[in-house]
Amino acid sequence: MAKAILLLSGGLDSGLAGKILLSCGIEVTAVNATSPFCRCSGHGGGCAAAARMAAQLGIPLTTVAKGEAYWEIVKNPRFGRGSGVNPCIDCRIHVLSLAREIMEASGALFVATGEVLGQRPMSQHRRALSRIERESGLTGRLLRPLSARLFPPTEAERQGIVPRWKLLAIEGRSRRPQMELARELALGDYPCPAGGCLLTDPQFSCRVREMLAREPDSRLADAVLLIHGRHFRLPDGERVVIGRNEKDNRAIAGLARPGDALLVPAEGSGPTGLCRPGTEAAVRAAAGLVAGYGKSVTRLSLTRPGESLSRTLADFSPLAPEQAEPWRIACKEDPHRTEAKRLPSSPPPGGPGGDDPPR
Numbered sequence: 001m002a003k004a005i006l007l008l009s010g011g012l013d014s015g016l017a018g019k020i021l022l023s024c025g026i027e028v029t030a031v032n033a034t035s036p037f038c039r040c041s042g043h044g045g046g047c048a049a050a051a052r053m054a055a056q057l058g059i060p061l062t063t064v065a066k067g068e069a070y071w072e073i074v075k076n077p078r079f080g081r082g083s084g085v086n087p088c089i090d091c092r093i094h095v096l097s098l099a100r101e102i103m104e105a106s107g108a109l110f111v112a113t114g115e116v117l118g119q120r121p122m123s124q125h126r127r128a129l130s131r132i133e134r135e136s137g138l139t140g141r142l143l144r145p146l147s148a149r150l151f152p153p154t155e156a157e158r159q160g161i162v163p164r165w166k167l168l169a170i171e172g173r174s175r176r177p178q179m180e181l182a183r184e185l186a187l188g189d190y191p192c193p194a195g196g197c198l199l200t201d202p203q204f205s206c207r208v209r210e211m212l213a214r215e216p217d218s219r220l221a222d223a224v225l226l227i228h229g230r231h232f233r234l235p236d237g238e239r240v241v242i243g244r245n246e247k248d249n250r251a252i253a254g255l256a257r258p259g260d261a262l263l264v265p266a267e268g269s270g271p272t273g274l275c276r277p278g279t280e281a282a283v284r285a286a287a288g289l290v291a292g293y294g295k296s297v298t299r300l301s302l303t304r305p306g307e308s309l310s311r312t313l314a315d316f317s318p319l320a321p322e323q324a325e326p327w328r329i330a331c332k333e334d335p336h337r338t339e340a341k342r343l344p345s346s347p348p349p350g351g352p353g354g355d356d357p358p359r
């Protein structure tokens with residue numbers, strides 16, 4: 001039986017592509033590529049929607065991480081970005097290159113996707129689809145069953161492994177043909193909206209741009225921190241992250257690394273703060289921020305990852321959120337043309353080191 005690798009997002013289109021391949025008698029293995037920026041994978045874990053879809057199709061699922069190489073792509077995409085910092089064409093090339101490696105290692109004949117011609121403005125127009133096929137090293141071995149009849153036959157069709165008449169000619173942004181096909185093929189449960197990853201989000205893109213400008217050597221783990229909490233840039237360049245809720249607090253504490261300072265209320269509840277790097281002066285400013293966002297936080301416990309001793313801090317002035325605003329990494333009003341706010345060169349009035357204690 002001929003084998004194929006199916007890129008499975010968990011959304012409807014790739015599920016339908018899988019159904020079509022199975023109806024052709026192909027042995028299909030699904031591959032789901034994850035990154036911390038996936039919206040439906042719990043930030044880096046396996047994608048639950050892809051697992052459900054693979055189970056529904058009755059096919060095995062392999063999960064691969066887009067990895068550190070993906071962050072390098074986000075930093076320097078060869079083929080541009082979308083409306084956010086999403087490097088969709090490079091991302092597809094990367095993911096399909098990973099799928100090609102799995103294909104070659106497993107003896108599969110081709111890779112299939114649920115891509116539809118013209119559905120997505122950046123990566124699914126004809127020229128982009130050709131480029132993605134070529135650059136991923138899959139020329140002639142990339143089958144897009146939903147739109148295949150709008151393209152020249154692939155190797156699998158030429159060899160008669162996949163009958164061309166079973167393939168479709170869906171084009172454009174309407175989802176109606178896929179919905180009808182899902183009913184026809186009795187494919188249900190497709191909860192992943194496939195609305196793009198976090199890199200398409202204007203506010204998140206703003207944070208990423210700021211990181212790319214200020215931390216050019218950042219790594220993927222640094223970018224993961226951007227997913228959680230409120231972010232501030234101190235005048236000397238340190239980053240401070242303040243949790244907004246328990247989930248943020250846990251994530252921020254889990255992402256702390258040697259060189260950072262972690263601040264949590266010494267008693268009662270309140271936000272967790274991370275200061276990177278955790279220099280003494282920056283820690284004092286960060287303490288003011290944490291106390292400003294916490295209710296009645298008067299003492300903070302300071303720990304440093306990799307060091308066993310902790311310290312209690314009480315000599316800081318809480319900084320009200322509106323006073324902290326000049327340090328906040330946020331966007332200007334137009335979310336589609338985002339730009340990190342101009343960073344202050346000196347502390348805000350009444351802030352750490354200021355004369356007038358806030359609140």
Ligand code: SF4
Nearest residue numbers: 086087088091196197
């Ligand atoms: S939206 Fe995100 S995951 Fe999807 S192709 Fe673009 S960069 Fe990749």
